[in-house]
Amino acid sequence: MSLAKNVAAAAGAAVAGLAAQDLFQKEHALRRNFPLLARARYGLEAIGPELRQYIADRGLTDRITWIGSGKLGLPENALVAFALGADMVNVAREAMLSIGCIQAQKCHTDKCPTGVATQDTWLAHGIDPTDKSQRLARYVTTLRRDLLKVSEAAGVLHPALLGPRDVEILEGTRSHRSLADIYGYQEGWGLPGSALTDEITALMTEAPQASETEVVQHEPAPSDEEPETAVE
Numbered sequence: 527m528s529l530a531k532n533v534a535a536a537a538g539a540a541v542a543g544l545a546a547q548d549l550f551q552k553e554h555a556l557r558r559n560f561p562l563l564a565r566a567r568y569g570l571e572a573i574g575p576e577l578r579q580y581i582a583d584r585g586l587t588d589r590i591t592w593i594g595s596g597k598l599g600l601p602e603n604a605l606v607a608f609a610l611g612a613d614m615v616n617v618a619r620e621a622m623l624s625i626g627c628i629q630a631q632k633c634h635t636d637k638c639p640t641g642v643a644t645q646d647t648w649l650a651h652g653i654d655p656t657d658k659s660q661r662l663a664r665y666v667t668t669l670r671r672d673l674l675k676v677s678e679a680a681g682v683l684h685p686a687l688l689g690p691r692d693v694e695i696l697e698g699t700r701s702h703r704s705l706a707d708i709y710g711y712q713e714g715w716g717l718p719g720s721a722l723t724d725e726i727t728a729l730m731t732e733a734p735q736a737s738e739t740e741v742v743q744h745e746p747a748p749s750d751e752e753p754e755t756a757v758e
Contacts, residue, residue, distance in 0.1 A: 608685035
């Protein structure tokens with residue numbers, strides 16, 4: 527019985543030590559904000575390729591919603607995620623930058639100097655909702671437009687219909703390889719099944735029916751700011 531207690535105490539001490547290390551280290555904000563849980567995430571990322579192969583081999587891909595995240599707020603990064611099989615992407619960093627984030631890395635302290643990630647009333651005054659909402663809307667609209675334009679250039683209607691052979695990575699100046707070759711994707715991997723493909727195609731080809739009070743906007747909202755002019 528004493529041995530079991532000693533083992534449990536040692537395990538508890540080890541877990542507490544890891545949690546303390548995560549809290550006080552300064553290299554990874556994720557580990558500092560979510561001690562121990564972030565380690566579990568990194569573990570899942572490490573076995574990601576094997577897990578993906580297991581799911582793809584058994585035909586379970588279309589039964590799972592694949593969500594990409596992590597610096598995917600730029601069109602070229604998001605397109606790679608879609609080509610590798612992501613159904614959607616999460617955008618956080620770039621959206622925050624569009625409304626004034628300066629990456630002060632103080633989100634977890636509630637002392638964000640720009641007022642973006644804080645509940646402090648005085649600091650929150652740094653954000654003008656009227657102006658920042660327009661900036662965020664322009665960013666999201668432009669990101670969506672760019673994703674669709676590149677997808678159309680590749681011959682598909684939606685980024686989710688891109689496959690790993692539609693995107694190639696340059697290696698130097700004389701060679702290139704497709705994502706399928708780089709990541710070892712087999713034929714059909716990274717693409718939705720026929721049922722999902724038909725559903726996405728139907729959604730993209732169906733003409734939107736706007737009501738009298740609804741405004742459908744396809745281009746970035748115009749800016750009220752005067753354009754900068756060069757002065758000689």
